[in-house]
Amino acid sequence: MPEPGFSFGAPTPHGPLRTFHPRRAPLGPARRDALERLWPELGLSVHDAASRDGALDRRALFGRDAPLVVEIGSGMGEAVAAMAAADPGRDYLAVEAHLPGIANLLLRLEAAGIGNVRVAHGDALELLRRCVPEASLDAVHVFFPDPWPKARHHKRRIIAPEHVALLRSRLVPGGVLHCATDWLPYAEVMLEVLGADPGLENPYGGFAPRPAHRPVTHFEQRGLDLGHEVRDVVVRRTTR
Numbered sequence: 742m743p744e745p746g747f748s749f750g751a752p753t754p755h756g757p758l759r760t761f762h763p764r765r766a767p768l769g770p771a772r773r774d775a776l777e778r779l780w781p782e783l784g785l786s787v788h789d790a791a792s793r794d795g796a797l798d799r800r801a802l803f804g805r806d807a808p809l810v811v812e813i814g815s816g817m818g819e820a821v822a823a824m825a826a827a828d829p830g831r832d833y834l835a836v837e838a839h840l841p842g843i844a845n846l847l848l849r850l851e852a853a854g855i856g857n858v859r860v861a862h863g864d865a866l867e868l869l870r871r872c873v874p875e876a877s878l879d880a881v882h883v884f885f886p887d888p889w890p891k892a893r894h895h896k897r898r899i900i901a902p903e904h905v906a907l908l909r910s911r912l913v914p915g916g917v918l919h920c921a922t923d924w925l926p927y928a929e930v931m932l933e934v935l936g937a938d939p940g941l942e943n944p945y946g947g948f949a950p951r952p953a954h955r956p957v958t959h960f961e962q963r964g965l966d967l968g969h970e971v972r973d974v975v976v977r978r979t980t981r
Protein backbone atom coordinates (compact mmCIF):
# COMPACT_ATOMS: atom_id res chain seq x y z
CA MET A 742 0.00 0.00 0.00
CA PRO A 743 1.58 3.30 -1.00
CA GLU A 744 2.49 5.57 1.86
CA PRO A 745 1.18 9.13 2.11
CA GLY A 746 3.48 11.44 0.23
CA PHE A 747 4.31 8.99 -2.56
CA SER A 748 2.76 9.63 -5.91
CA PHE A 749 2.53 6.13 -7.33
CA GLY A 750 -1.19 5.99 -6.73
CA ALA A 751 -3.45 3.59 -4.92
CA PRO A 752 -3.54 -0.04 -5.98
CA THR A 753 -6.26 -0.80 -8.47
CA PRO A 754 -9.62 -1.30 -6.78
CA HIS A 755 -10.37 -4.94 -7.33
CA GLY A 756 -13.49 -6.73 -8.29
CA PRO A 757 -14.39 -9.94 -6.52
CA LEU A 758 -11.69 -11.91 -8.31
CA ARG A 759 -8.07 -11.30 -7.47
CA THR A 760 -5.21 -13.53 -8.57
CA PHE A 761 -2.89 -12.41 -5.74
CA HIS A 762 -2.98 -12.52 -1.96
CA PRO A 763 -3.49 -9.12 -0.34
CA ARG A 764 -0.39 -8.50 1.74
CA ARG A 765 0.86 -5.73 3.91
CA ALA A 766 4.56 -5.66 4.52
CA PRO A 767 6.59 -2.78 5.88
CA LEU A 768 8.82 -1.19 3.27
CA GLY A 769 11.86 -0.39 5.40
CA PRO A 770 14.06 2.65 4.83
CA ALA A 771 16.07 1.34 1.83
CA ARG A 772 13.01 0.37 -0.14
CA ARG A 773 11.17 3.54 0.79
CA ASP A 774 14.16 5.55 -0.37
CA ALA A 775 14.31 3.54 -3.63
CA LEU A 776 10.66 4.31 -4.31
CA GLU A 777 11.15 7.98 -3.61
CA ARG A 778 14.16 8.30 -5.88
CA LEU A 779 13.42 5.85 -8.70
CA TRP A 780 9.65 5.62 -8.97
CA PRO A 781 9.18 8.95 -10.80
CA GLU A 782 11.38 7.78 -13.67
CA LEU A 783 10.76 4.03 -13.75
CA GLY A 784 7.39 3.45 -12.13
CA LEU A 785 3.85 3.23 -13.38
CA SER A 786 0.69 2.97 -11.29
CA VAL A 787 -1.81 0.54 -12.80
CA HIS A 788 -4.57 2.42 -11.00
CA ASP A 789 -3.60 5.73 -12.61
CA ALA A 790 -2.99 4.23 -16.05
CA ALA A 791 -6.29 2.34 -15.98
CA SER A 792 -8.26 5.39 -14.87
CA ARG A 793 -6.94 7.26 -17.93
CA ASP A 794 -8.19 4.31 -19.99
CA GLY A 795 -5.79 4.87 -22.87
CA ALA A 796 -2.99 2.76 -24.28
CA LEU A 797 0.38 2.99 -22.54
CA ASP A 798 2.70 5.44 -24.23
CA ARG A 799 5.61 3.09 -24.72
CA ARG A 800 7.86 5.74 -26.23
CA ALA A 801 7.33 7.98 -23.21
CA LEU A 802 7.90 5.04 -20.87
CA PHE A 803 11.00 3.52 -22.45
CA GLY A 804 12.24 6.25 -24.78
CA ARG A 805 12.03 3.95 -27.79
CA ASP A 806 9.73 1.51 -29.61
CA ALA A 807 11.44 -1.83 -29.00
CA PRO A 808 9.58 -5.17 -28.73
CA LEU A 809 7.98 -5.38 -25.30
CA VAL A 810 7.89 -8.24 -22.80
CA VAL A 811 5.50 -8.13 -19.83
CA GLU A 812 6.19 -10.16 -16.69
CA ILE A 813 3.10 -10.74 -14.58
CA GLY A 814 3.85 -11.06 -10.87
CA SER A 815 7.55 -10.22 -10.93
CA GLY A 816 7.90 -10.80 -7.17
CA MET A 817 11.28 -9.50 -6.00
CA GLY A 818 12.29 -8.88 -9.62
CA GLU A 819 15.11 -11.39 -9.90
CA ALA A 820 13.95 -13.00 -13.15
CA VAL A 821 12.99 -9.83 -14.99
CA ALA A 822 16.20 -8.03 -14.05
CA ALA A 823 18.42 -10.89 -15.23
CA MET A 824 16.44 -11.58 -18.40
CA ALA A 825 16.26 -7.91 -19.39
CA ALA A 826 19.97 -7.41 -18.75
CA ALA A 827 20.71 -10.30 -21.10
CA ASP A 828 18.26 -9.02 -23.73
CA PRO A 829 18.98 -5.31 -24.30
CA GLY A 830 17.16 -5.18 -27.64
CA ARG A 831 13.76 -5.64 -25.97
CA ASP A 832 12.00 -3.69 -23.23
CA TYR A 833 10.49 -5.32 -20.14
CA LEU A 834 7.53 -4.20 -18.07
CA ALA A 835 7.38 -5.92 -14.68
CA VAL A 836 3.94 -5.83 -13.08
CA GLU A 837 3.57 -6.67 -9.41
CA ALA A 838 0.79 -6.09 -6.89
CA HIS A 839 3.15 -6.18 -3.92
CA LEU A 840 4.93 -2.89 -3.27
CA PRO A 841 8.05 -4.18 -1.46
CA GLY A 842 8.79 -6.36 -4.52
CA ILE A 843 8.51 -3.30 -6.74
CA ALA A 844 10.94 -1.39 -4.52
CA ASN A 845 13.30 -4.34 -4.51
CA LEU A 846 13.30 -4.47 -8.29
CA LEU A 847 14.02 -0.73 -8.49
CA LEU A 848 17.08 -1.22 -6.27
CA ARG A 849 18.20 -4.13 -8.39
CA LEU A 850 17.86 -2.14 -11.62
CA GLU A 851 19.81 0.75 -10.16
CA ALA A 852 22.60 -1.45 -8.78
CA ALA A 853 23.05 -3.29 -12.08
CA GLY A 854 22.49 -0.24 -14.31
CA ILE A 855 19.71 -1.97 -16.25
CA GLY A 856 17.92 0.51 -18.52
CA ASN A 857 15.28 -1.52 -20.34
CA VAL A 858 12.91 -2.32 -17.43
CA ARG A 859 9.97 -0.33 -16.10
CA VAL A 860 7.85 -1.38 -13.14
CA ALA A 861 4.10 -1.24 -12.73
CA HIS A 862 2.37 -1.52 -9.36
CA GLY A 863 -1.08 -3.08 -9.33
CA ASP A 864 -3.08 -5.77 -11.08
CA ALA A 865 -1.40 -6.92 -14.29
CA LEU A 866 -4.66 -8.23 -15.72
CA GLU A 867 -6.24 -4.82 -15.28
CA LEU A 868 -3.28 -3.19 -16.99
CA LEU A 869 -3.44 -5.59 -19.94
CA ARG A 870 -7.19 -5.21 -20.27
CA ARG A 871 -7.32 -1.41 -20.09
CA CYS A 872 -3.96 -0.09 -21.26
CA VAL A 873 -2.25 -2.61 -23.55
CA PRO A 874 -3.50 -2.81 -27.15
CA GLU A 875 -4.20 -6.12 -28.83
CA ALA A 876 -1.32 -7.76 -30.71
CA SER A 877 1.32 -5.51 -29.14
CA LEU A 878 3.49 -7.69 -26.88
CA ASP A 879 6.44 -9.80 -27.93
CA ALA A 880 6.11 -12.07 -24.89
CA VAL A 881 4.28 -12.51 -21.60
CA HIS A 882 6.06 -14.21 -18.69
CA VAL A 883 4.18 -15.77 -15.80
CA PHE A 884 6.73 -17.35 -13.48
CA PHE A 885 5.56 -19.17 -10.36
CA PRO A 886 2.10 -17.65 -10.19
CA ASP A 887 0.24 -18.23 -6.94
CA PRO A 888 -1.06 -21.81 -7.33
CA TRP A 889 -4.31 -21.32 -5.38
CA PRO A 890 -4.38 -25.02 -4.51
CA LYS A 891 -7.86 -25.16 -2.96
CA ALA A 892 -10.55 -26.06 -5.48
CA ARG A 893 -12.75 -23.15 -4.45
CA HIS A 894 -9.87 -20.78 -5.30
CA HIS A 895 -9.02 -22.21 -8.71
CA LYS A 896 -10.91 -19.39 -10.40
CA ARG A 897 -8.27 -17.03 -9.02
CA ARG A 898 -5.49 -18.67 -11.01
CA ILE A 899 -3.92 -16.51 -13.70
CA ILE A 900 -3.70 -19.46 -16.05
CA ALA A 901 -7.45 -19.94 -16.44
CA PRO A 902 -9.29 -19.80 -19.77
CA GLU A 903 -10.58 -16.22 -19.67
CA HIS A 904 -7.29 -14.76 -18.46
CA VAL A 905 -5.40 -16.77 -21.08
CA ALA A 906 -7.66 -15.37 -23.81
CA LEU A 907 -6.71 -11.88 -22.59
CA LEU A 908 -2.98 -12.65 -22.52
CA ARG A 909 -3.10 -14.27 -25.96
CA SER A 910 -4.99 -11.31 -27.45
CA ARG A 911 -2.20 -8.93 -26.33
CA LEU A 912 0.56 -11.00 -27.98
CA VAL A 913 1.70 -10.31 -31.51
CA PRO A 914 1.22 -13.29 -33.84
CA GLY A 915 4.15 -15.57 -33.06
CA GLY A 916 4.50 -13.93 -29.60
CA VAL A 917 5.38 -16.21 -26.69
CA LEU A 918 3.56 -16.94 -23.45
CA HIS A 919 6.05 -18.53 -21.06
CA CYS A 920 4.81 -19.97 -17.76
CA ALA A 921 6.63 -21.86 -15.04
CA THR A 922 5.45 -23.45 -11.82
CA ASP A 923 6.67 -25.76 -9.08
CA TRP A 924 3.14 -26.98 -8.37
CA LEU A 925 2.64 -30.05 -10.54
CA PRO A 926 -1.18 -30.09 -10.51
CA TYR A 927 -1.11 -26.48 -11.72
CA ALA A 928 1.51 -27.37 -14.35
CA GLU A 929 -0.87 -30.00 -15.73
CA VAL A 930 -3.69 -27.44 -15.77
CA MET A 931 -1.42 -24.98 -17.58
CA LEU A 932 -0.76 -27.53 -20.31
CA GLU A 933 -4.45 -28.29 -20.59
CA VAL A 934 -5.72 -24.69 -20.55
CA LEU A 935 -3.05 -23.37 -22.90
CA GLY A 936 -3.51 -26.38 -25.18
CA ALA A 937 -7.26 -25.75 -25.37
CA ASP A 938 -6.93 -22.13 -26.50
CA PRO A 939 -7.48 -22.14 -30.27
CA GLY A 940 -5.13 -19.19 -30.81
CA LEU A 941 -2.10 -20.79 -29.15
CA GLU A 942 0.25 -23.54 -30.27
CA ASN A 943 2.72 -25.52 -28.21
CA PRO A 944 5.91 -26.12 -30.21
CA TYR A 945 7.05 -28.69 -27.63
CA GLY A 946 3.84 -30.71 -27.60
CA GLY A 947 4.08 -30.84 -23.78
CA PHE A 948 6.32 -29.31 -21.12
CA ALA A 949 9.26 -27.31 -22.45
CA PRO A 950 12.82 -28.04 -21.43
CA ARG A 951 13.92 -25.53 -18.81
CA PRO A 952 15.27 -22.56 -20.77
CA ALA A 953 18.77 -21.47 -19.70
CA HIS A 954 17.71 -17.80 -19.89
CA ARG A 955 15.19 -18.15 -17.04
CA PRO A 956 17.14 -17.70 -13.79
CA VAL A 957 16.28 -19.52 -10.55
CA THR A 958 14.53 -17.08 -8.22
CA HIS A 959 14.48 -17.38 -4.44
CA PHE A 960 10.88 -18.44 -4.74
CA GLU A 961 11.77 -21.24 -7.14
CA GLN A 962 14.73 -22.30 -4.98
CA ARG A 963 12.45 -22.59 -1.98
CA GLY A 964 10.21 -24.93 -3.97
CA LEU A 965 13.20 -26.98 -5.13
CA ASP A 966 14.44 -27.23 -1.53
CA LEU A 967 11.03 -28.62 -0.58
CA GLY A 968 11.45 -31.29 -3.26
CA HIS A 969 9.04 -29.69 -5.75
CA GLU A 970 9.60 -30.31 -9.44
CA VAL A 971 9.53 -27.34 -11.76
CA ARG A 972 7.82 -27.29 -15.14
CA ASP A 973 7.98 -24.72 -17.94
CA VAL A 974 5.18 -24.33 -20.45
CA VAL A 975 5.96 -22.26 -23.54
CA VAL A 976 3.31 -21.55 -26.16
CA ARG A 977 3.08 -19.19 -29.11
CA ARG A 978 0.21 -17.17 -30.52
CA THR A 979 -0.69 -18.59 -33.87
CA THR A 980 -0.57 -16.28 -36.86
CA ARG A 981 -4.32 -15.99 -37.30
Ligand SMILES: C[S@@+](CC[C@H](N)C(=O)[O-])C[C@H]1O[C@@H](n2cnc3c(N)ncnc32)[C@H](O)[C@@H]1O
Nearest residue numbers: 760761814815816837838864865884885958960
Ligand atom coordinates in the same frame (compact mmCIF):
# COMPACT_ATOMS: atom_id res chain seq x y z
C1 LIG B 1 4.44 -16.79 -5.95
S1 LIG B 1 4.99 -15.23 -6.35
C2 LIG B 1 6.28 -15.49 -7.57
C3 LIG B 1 7.11 -14.27 -7.82
C4 LIG B 1 8.17 -14.37 -8.92
N1 LIG B 1 7.55 -14.55 -10.22
C5 LIG B 1 9.20 -15.43 -8.64
O1 LIG B 1 9.31 -16.39 -9.41
O2 LIG B 1 9.92 -15.30 -7.65
C6 LIG B 1 3.64 -14.65 -7.34
C7 LIG B 1 3.60 -13.13 -7.42
O3 LIG B 1 2.63 -12.74 -8.38
C8 LIG B 1 2.00 -11.56 -7.91
N2 LIG B 1 0.72 -11.47 -8.62
C9 LIG B 1 -0.25 -12.40 -8.68
N3 LIG B 1 -1.27 -11.98 -9.46
C10 LIG B 1 -0.92 -10.75 -9.91
C11 LIG B 1 -1.56 -9.80 -10.73
N4 LIG B 1 -2.76 -10.03 -11.28
N5 LIG B 1 -0.92 -8.64 -10.98
C12 LIG B 1 0.29 -8.38 -10.44
N6 LIG B 1 0.95 -9.25 -9.64
C13 LIG B 1 0.35 -10.41 -9.38
C14 LIG B 1 1.90 -11.76 -6.41
O4 LIG B 1 1.79 -10.53 -5.72
C15 LIG B 1 3.23 -12.47 -6.12
O5 LIG B 1 4.23 -11.55 -5.79
